[in-house]
Every structure is written in C-alpha cells, then in structure tokens.
Amino acid sequence: MARRFLVLSARMGAGHDAVAAELVRRLEGSGHRAERVDVLDLLPAGLGSALRVGYRGAVGRLPWTYAALYRAFFRPAAGPRPGSAPLAALAEGRLLALVRERPPDAVVPVFHLAAQLTGRLRAQGRLGVPCPVVVTDFVVHRQWLHPGNDGHLCVCPAAAAELRRAGGRGVCAPGPVVPPWFTGRPPGAERWERELRRAGGGRLPVLVSSGAWGTGSGLAGTARALARAGYLPVVLCGRNERLRRRLARRSGAWALGWVTELPGLLASCAALVDNAAGQTAVQALAAGVPVVGYRPIPGHGAEGVRRMAEIGVTSHARDERELLGALAALTSKGAVREQRIATGRALFTADPAQLLAAAAERAGPLSPGPGAPPR
Template sequence: MSRRSADPPGPPAGRCLLVVSASMGAGHDTVAAELVRRAEERGEAAVTVDVLTLLPYGLGGALRRFYRGSVRHFPWAYAVLYRLFLRPGTGHRPGGTPLARLAGGRLRELAESTGAEVVVPVFHLGAQLTGHLRARGLLPVPSVVLVIDFAVHRQWLHAGNDHCLCLTPDVAQEVRESTGTHASACGPVVAPEFFADPPGAAGWRELFDRLGPGRPAVVLSAGAWGVGSRLRTTVRFLADHGFLPVVLCGDNERLRRALSGTPGAVALGWVTDMPGLLHGARALVDNAAGQTAVQALAAGLPVVGYRPIPGHGADGVRRMAALGVAEFAGDDDALLRALRRLTAPGPARRKRVAAGRALFTDDAVTRVLALTEALRTSR
C-alpha cells in the first residue's frame, strides 16, 4: 500500500489531515490510504501514521503479535477478552486506555510538525488516544474518528473526540447514546475502482471459467493474516456442491499450501487486484465484516457471513445481516441455500446488491473537512 511519511521534512502546503491508522491486518491501512488519495485529489495534504509505531518500548509490535497469535491459534482467548473489555454493554472498559496515554506526546509532536488541522483516527486505539488528548486540552486541533466497524466495540468510544463518522445511521446513534459525542453516518470508504467493472475482471472470469467451468466462483475471505475457522472443511463442502471456492489466504503461506491441493478449489496468496477479483466472482463468504466485505458490496457482490472470527468479527457479521446488506449462514445447509440463491441471476441477487451499494452515501474526506471548518468557526 502507498503511505505518506509520518515524519515529513516540514508542514505540508494547504490543509492537512493527520490519519491515525494501525498495521493490524490490512483493513485500517487500506482505509487510510484511500483517505490520503481523496485528500490529495482535492488539493489538500494528508499524512498517515501507524499508531503502533507511536508506542514506546516495542509495545506496538508486541500488541500486534499478541492479537495475530490469538485470532490464529487461540481464538477462544480473544473471545473472552472481547466479552470482558470490549463488547458494548458488558464488562469494564479501562478508563483512558493506558496504551493510548503512552503515545500521546509523540502524536502531539507529529500534529504540530505536520501542521495538521484535523486528526482522523481509523483505528480504535487511535480514537482512544485523540479522545484522551482532546479531553485534557492537550491536542489543539479537532479529532474526527472514522469508525470502520459495523459493530462498534467500546474502545472506539471516547467522549473527548469531537465527532464520529460511522458506517450507518444506527451505529451513529449508538455512539451518541454511549458517549454523548456528535456522530453521523457517511458510509464505508472504498477506492473508486471497486464500483465500476475494472480492466482485470475479464482475466479473473476467464481463469475461473477455465478452472471450474459452469461453477459459480465464490470468494472466501480470511483477511490479511489468513485466519478462519475450518476453512478446509468449507472449501471441500462448496467444491462438492457445485461451486468454485476461491480462498484469499493473505500472507498465510502455510494456509495457501494446505488448500492448494484441494480438488476444485483455488487458493490465492496476497492479491493486488482485488477490484478485478471481486468483479470476476459471484459471491463473497465473509468471516469478519471488515474491509473486504465492504469492497465486495461496492463491487456489487452479495456477501454471506459464515463461521466468523470471534469478538468484533462475529458481532459485525451479524450486524451486517441485521441491516439487510448481507446474509448470515448458521450452518452448512444455510450457506448452500444462500449461495445458490444469490449467485443465480434474479430478484434475490438484485435486492442484495442494491442494499449493499446503498450504504455508500457520502464522501468521508468532504465530511471531515466540513466538520473541521465548522469546529474552527464555532470556537
């Protein structure tokens, strides 16, 4: 992904957005990169920083390794932590987030050195950090949080932030009720290539037709880290029932090798042409309600949630189904019924595609800049 330096030689020209991302998988960085692209397209400046690099003592890397190892090898442990500390309405959320406090000084220095007029967290630890600083008067510029989850867990929420931009109106309402923070909906942030049939789509269609003639290609997303529950079982099941399962293994080379020998299936490593791939397929089987899911919605691809990863993944998949933008399959038979219905041309597919694309209501950068101006003039 293309990133702007978090330590430029001097303040950029024009208004500057400081986007606070995190290298937890690829979804947050993907959103950050698109915000930078949109800002620069408008003639503005934008800088991205990985909040994990702001943490001292190597804590950022340790946090990433802990989370990655948990969801890959001990998902039950992450499920317990999520239920105790993150899930809305349960447990006790640590006040102020001690990790965010450790990064406060470095973020303040970065905001000053870049001449940032607004800080935009796209990761929940960043939201805790900016909320903590704003609540104590330590960050002189507004913080507008871009909440990129369908199910907003408690670490996204800090009353010190100036505004939260959310995926849907009901999420925005939850934020307002939980913290009193101003919140509104702007829809997901997805690159424009996902909305129109891209040049690479024809090549993917030809590949899928060659590998599985007459079989609808169904993409299985396992995220950037290649994490999923019983993926091999699902792949064999779909192949046995007339589909061409196409598994996105991310950077998990062990998973790709393990699935590559499965008859009637395609196991892919890191894919650089996601717009073409999604336009070349007929449906997405999703387990996290993350950026791949919203990219599929933008591409007009029906999404079916199945065997979600624990914690926010499971809550997000079910929330997408409750909103009507995706379906949730609780077992193999439900998955098969949903895919047969949604991969075939007809009203069921058209309805699901239209509902997904209706999420994309506004431009996040336009909203961020308007909110920044409004907050400045209201002082």
C-alpha cells in the first residue's frame, strides 16, 4: 500500500538535503509519495535564514565560537535532553498546519532540530504518526535525541550503540544514505579522467573537500603539501568563489567550484582528503575511494573524523607527515587499499527507505534492523 512521507531536512550546507533527496527518490521509486521540507522554513520569518548565516559564519570565520557552542549544547551525553532545542517550539505551529493540510503516514527528520521538533510533538500527543529519525552523524550528539521519536537509523553500529546507551529506542544501523550512482562506473568518469590527466601530467589526483560552503582551515597549505609530494590536489571549493580563486592563484591546486558530476570525479581520484565526516566522505566510501580525515572543522566535524578512523573506515592524519604517509599507503595498489575499501563499503547493510516504509506500514516504531536488536 502506498504511504505518504514528510521528510524534514535543513539547508545547513548540502549534506542533510542530499540525504533527504535520496530518501524521497527511493520512497517514490517504491510507489510511495514523499515530500521534502526545510525545517528552517517552519520557523518565524527570517529566523531560519539568520541561523543558517550565523552557523556558516561561525564555522568558516570564528571556528572557536562554534567549538564552544558544540561543547555546551551538542556534545554527546548520557541521555536525551528534552527541550534542549527551544527553537523547535517556534516551528510547531507551521509543522502541524502542514500535517493537517497534507496528512503523512510518517514524518522523518534528517536534521537534529527537526528531531527535537517531532519528538516534542509526539511526546505531547499532538502528532499522531510515527517519527523515525535518520541520523546523519557518526557521533550522535544529544540534539539528535528526544524520547518522543519512534526510532533512529544510524550510519554505523558504533553510533547505534552510543544511541542505545543514551536511551534511544528502535535503533538500527543500515548505513549511510548515498545515491546508487556513486557505486560502479558512474556517468562522467571518462570525461573527468581525461581532464585530470590533462591537468596533472601523470600525477595521481587526490580530492580535497571543503563542503558546500567551502570552509576549513589550512586548505591552501594542504594543497601545497600534496603538490610537493607529487599528487595533483583537486580542491572542491563548493559555492565559495573567493576560496576557489585564491587557491587557484596560490596553492598549485586545481580548484573547482560547485561540481554537479561528483560521482564521476570521485571515481577518477585516488583518494579523498576530508574535513567534515559528512556526505562527501560517505559518498567516497560507497565509491570505493579511500578517505583521510585531516584538519577537520570543529564540533561535529572533528568528532566524526575521529569516529570514522576509530571504526576503521578512514584514516585520521594529525599532521602533514601522517597525511602523506596515509595517502602513500592508500593510493598504492595492494592489501591496505583493498581492505580499507571493503571496510567502508561494509557500512551499507540495508536500505533505510525500506525500514521507513515498514515503520509507516505498522504505524509504529522501527522494528529490529541491521546491527544489535533495538531497545
């Protein structure tokens, strides 16, 4: 039977929207109806934009302020903190109006503020459909947690175990949500390979990610270090045109703006240097491209980079020497590279969209899924 889903995302970078879009694609491909809504648009006029601008400025220009905020309000804790996101209350009216207008069979948060919003309404008895949360972080900070929600789908077993210890229910670990065109031989790979050969003159291309907003520390230094070591640094500058121009002039990198054919580019590179443990990193894992975390952005980025290395799907380089050593091992054909690729792909154990559809069919919490049984 076809069901209707409301997927709550947020334009904080591009990662949450990428997950939401892929969930919508999969659900609609299975015959359901699905709609994506930005939770920031449900806040009073102007507030969502202000939050987005403030977050972007803090991460990009004042990272120490975001690190302090993360420690104070987001850091993983022993249990949920209901009400720890008072902003959620400001979005309740618009979400309930949307639910009345187009009644869904499930509301699916893929952003932590959205999880606080649905959890509050479920706990108050004001939202009568299941709300399973798709957690996109490798370390589950406490803003993802609210006891009112009906389950949590995690990107890895370690995150699922952490969430269970914090009191989460209906917990499973189907793996990251990544479009299928990141696996196999994606369209555009041949064109990118020609471009990289032309730009690199035989040097191995290494992709450097700075997210949709082009943020991160020492990106020019990272590019120069890679170039000195004989690699072709290919830096993804997102929508930060100023960064792209600066790196193109000074670092010896091939600096790119927003790339629409990322699957083909990823498949054509020998490795990814990542600073956020976000969607680009898990897309690389799906593509079979080894990942090295280096100079992560503060807060969830630093926590995620460490966690991915701890569970063995990436490396974490703490300095330039470790970065180049990790790349030397991972870009060479052999057992080290193959084992790392296999470990990364092993995260993808089930289809999160199928688990969401089953929860909507039962009109209740998630049932036991991949990983340890939920509580």
